[in-house]
Amino acid sequence: MKKQTQFITSTYFISLIKSWLQGTKTRPEIISETADVLHLSNIASTDVTYQLISTAREMNEDFYTDIVTHINYDADTVPTRAGLIHHLSALLREEITLEELFEWATWTTIGEDDLSAGIFDDFAVEYFCLDFLRANDDVFSPHMCRRVLEILQYTGASPTQQKVALTLLPDHELDDFKEFLSKYSQHPPSITLLDRYLMKKFGMNHESFPYMQELRTVGTGTATLLKRVQLITA
Structure with a gap:
């Protein structure tokens, strides 16, 4: 274990956390990929970001400052189109649950008086994560999941057109x-x-x-x- 962990830096944890926040890695994938070097026994029941930061801090206190700085001030720490497609595909393959999709997709929140536009780089993904899934989690079915994937991958459609299509899914x-x-x-x-x-x-x-x-x-x-x-x- 010492040989495996001595080469781990804060960059390793920052990369893992960003891949989770962006959505390009699911919770089970992070558990699997880190099994040989990290002890993430609680990651199945706690927030992924919190667990990774806690593990990094236990390993090296200096890691904590580096991680918080990059996570708080870097722009690439919100769900992406590739991440949403990855998570929806994993849900259809039954590699994650709807609860895990919901936890990942809705971790970003805004105040009631705040404008949502501009928080994400992608208008359609922003709508799905901030509004659509919260409003329709009780009716979100495999069929609806497939349709969301079709809409996000529709060739030539603008994010605005995709938002219209998502709105009309229910x-x-x-x-x-x-x-x-x-x-x-x-x-x-x-x-x-x-x-x-x-x-x-x-x-x-x-x-x-x-x-x-x-x-x-x-x-x-x-x-x-x-x-x-x-x-x-x-």
Whole structure:
């Protein structure tokens, strides 16, 4: 053990923690990859970051300052698109549980009066982690997990379009949007009322909603638009 641990530096722990925070390594993967050099017996029941920092501090007190400095001030310590895809794929393979996905995806929190936009580099991932999963954890099924993966990997879709598709995944949200389209096709609302709906539904106005051109011609039929906004290819 001494030969194995004497070459470990704070950089090793920083790399592990960032891979966890970004999502490119799941909890079971970290346990497996560190089994030969670290004692992480409690990692299955405690916060991964806390356990890694505690282990590093026990090994070398100086590691603690290095780790905290890099974790607190480096920008690359939030869930990433690659990390979210990795965790969703692991969930479908039953390598992690929904609880473990939820713990990883929702560790970042914001105050009620804070704006969420800009915390993450990726708008769609930010929406999923800060809003979507919290609101739908009770109905998050394998089918929904697969659809999230399809949406995140949809070629040519912008993060804004992906957010719209994610928003419409729950049945009640899609049904509400269908009703909106039906009413819109018969009597288009004023810009004020339209913005009110779009802002409440998607957090966008008519200038940022990515399907305004299609919406203006929705009178010709809603089926094509519904398929498009959901990012469904088949």
